[in-house]
Amino acid sequence: MNAPFKTDSLPEWRLDxxxxxxxxxxxxxxxxxxxxxxxxxxxxxxxxxxxxGDAGKLAALLDQGIGLYxxxxxxxxxxxxxxxxxxxxxxDDPAWAKFEADxxxxxxxxxxxxxxxxxEINQLEDAEIEAALAASESVARWRPWIRxxxxxxxxxxxxxxxxxxxxxxxxxxxxxxxxxxxLATLTAxxxxxxxxxxxxxxxxxxxxxxxxxxxxxxxxxxxxQRENILALCLNTLAFEKQVEDRWRSYPDPAASRHLANxxxxxxVEALEAAVVESYEAVSHRYxxxxxxxxxxxxxxxxxxxxxxxxxxxxxxxxxxxREMVLGSFQALAPKFADTAQTFFAQPWIDAxxxxxxxxxxxxxxxxxNRHPYVFMNYMGERRDVLTLAHELGHAVHQTLCxxxxxxxxxxxxxxxxxxxIFGEGLVFEQLLxxxxxxxxxxxxxxxxxxxxxxxxxxxxxxRFERRFHxxxxxxxxxxxxxxxxxxxxxxxSLGPAVVLNEGYEHYWAYVSHxxxxxxYVYAYAFGDLLVRALMEKRxxxxxxxxxxxxxxxxxxxxxxxxxxxxxxxxxxxxxxxWAAGMKQMERLVDEFEALV
Numbered sequence: 001m002n003a004p005f006k007t008d009s010l011p012e013w014r015l016d017x018x019x020x021x022x023x024x025x026x027x028x029x030x031x032x033x034x035x036x037x038x039x040x041x042x043x044x045x046x047x048x049x050x051x052x053g054d055a056g057k058l059a060a061l062l063d064q065g066i067g068l069y070x071x072x073x074x075x076x077x078x079x080x081x082x083x084x085x086x087x088x089x090x091x092d093d094p095a096w097a098k099f100e101a102d103x104x105x106x107x108x109x110x111x112x113x114x115x116x117x118x119x120e121i122n123q124l125e126d127a128e129i130e131a132a133l134a135a136s137e138s139v140a141r142w143r144p145w146i147r148x149x150x151x152x153x154x155x156x157x158x159x160x161x162x163x164x165x166x167x168x169x170x171x172x173x174x175x176x177x178x179x180x181x182x183l184a185t186l187t188a189x190x191x192x193x194x195x196x197x198x199x200x201x202x203x204x205x206x207x208x209x210x211x212x213x214x215x216x217x218x219x220x221x222x223x224x225q226r227e228n229i230l231a232l233c234l235n236t237l238a239f240e241k242q243v244e245d246r247w248r249s250y251p252d253p254a255a256s257r258h259l260a261n262x263x264x265x266x267x268v269e270a271l272e273a274a275v276v277e278s279y280e281a282v283s284h285r286y287x288x289x290x291x292x293x294x295x296x297x298x299x300x301x302x303x304x305x306x307x308x309x310x311x312x313x314x315x316x317x318x319x320x321x322r323e324m325v326l327g328s329f330q331a332l333a334p335k336f337a338d339t340a341q342t343f344f345a346q347p348w349i350d351a352x353x354x355x356x357x358x359x360x361x362x363x364x365x366x367x368x369n370r371h372p373y374v375f376m377n378y379m380g381e382r383r384d385v386l387t388l389a390h391e392l393g394h395a396v397h398q399t400l401c402x403x404x405x406x407x408x409x410x411x412x413x414x415x416x417x418x419x420x421i422f423g424e425g426l427v428f429e430q431l432l433x434x435x436x437x438x439x440x441x442x443x444x445x446x447x448x449x450x451x452x453x454x455x456x457x458x459x460x461x462x463r464f465e466r467r468f469h470x471x472x473x474x475x476x477x478x479x480x481x482x483x484x485x486x487x488x489x490x491x492x493s494l495g496p497a498v499v500l501n502e503g504y505e506h507y508w509a510y511v512s513h514x515x516x517x518x519x520y521v522y523a524y525a526f527g528d529l530l531v532r533a534l535m536e537k538r539x540x541x542x543x544x545x546x547x548x549x550x551x552x553x554x555x556x557x558x559x560x561x562x563x564x565x566x567x568x569x570x571x572x573x574x575x576x577x578w579a580a581g582m583k584q585m586e587r588l589v590d591e592f593e594a595l596v
Contacts, residue, residue: 010352059133179230223506227509293308397420464485467489533581
């Protein structure tokens, strides 16, 4: 890592709020209870269709059935979350891998028995659903969930085919598991050191150019050695998706993600167009300026996130990071800080990097009747402080909407990223306010680079996925073909001031989103530009903003992104909305140019 920073005392979570260990009898008890409640739900098979002429009876059956469905979901989510959380810090332990895979299979088998329920809801006509919702206030609360279920109505298959896909799902998921385990055991030789993936990526922002280059070349070599496996995982899962999309009549590979996010394809295309049109004015220009500031004709790709000063960057101890995050959340509203404080007071955060722990960061919501857990690899860098704020933003959001219950709290990705990116923005404001004049240029550069990584880079990732999935229609892509697409889209986004040196063609291989959640990545850009608009609203009226923002978070998945943003006077369906966010980034580059 860049600076002497001790990670031994960083927090590790305890999962006993879920289960004590793999042999905890409560796991088996919860799975049996899930199966029992699911059998009650299965007793309703055929009843919804039989009651379609009686709005009152249909309403009662819907209310009963959805309540049972939620109970099953919460029991399965709790057990599944435990397996996933425990395995994520032990990717080098075959016993945990087996436990996670076996539990996933059992949960899938239980859930498959009640597959009829959502299919039967979607056999009802709109008028029949509306009559039932009007007949009962109790069932009317489920309207947002029913709306989301019915979005998939045009793409559903026969019950037999839907069951087949569920039954084979755990086997398909093993490709993701292989991808994760391959990266978790990756060790890159960097100079005289042997580093994990997280440590190697961290060294790419080292102030010493030689150390950055060693890290970049070491990572390229390590990925190249594993690229055949990683490419096989990506190709296989893309083909699986291709087959399912064809059977479901999705018009393009991203359509199922748009549906899950409840966004129009046109809105995503407008977002992409606005970002791409800003490449020259924002990312290309910034990297030219950064090269000038560093006294270089161009930047090597390992210079992209380099600090502007060659001295060791400031590191932030865990206690300091905690106080910064809590102070920033307190300035927004005490409730946000109080909620976040709970995660520090309880063993609900795992921050210590260690062998076998996978890279990345997340906040796992588990289920609405449990609390979330925060996962990250904290190394004391400024970006780690911002990552902590990001994930705690998620955790606060997940906590605030938990009273809705698991089904209604489930938030589309486009809105789920709002609180997390907002949390980052609040902490950055505090960092900037405390900075000396000499530090402000570096902080401004960091802010721009964070925006580029969240917006421009993620849209480039999105464009890479689109080109890869389009090409995969014609057959499997060799690693060098995947690398060629990667160089093409990244070169477009970074511009001529950044040299994509030999070895960079392998870097697609560590981006786990491509395997775990195809077309997830645009949600980061979506969320970032939404947050820029929301932060403008906060500046206009800080006191009036906080309660509206709390309502947005507490609404979970009960509102679409258009409905959620209407109280702020924002319309994300318009291209101009996204272009305005990019203009804000352009103004930051203007400020940076004045300091170069």
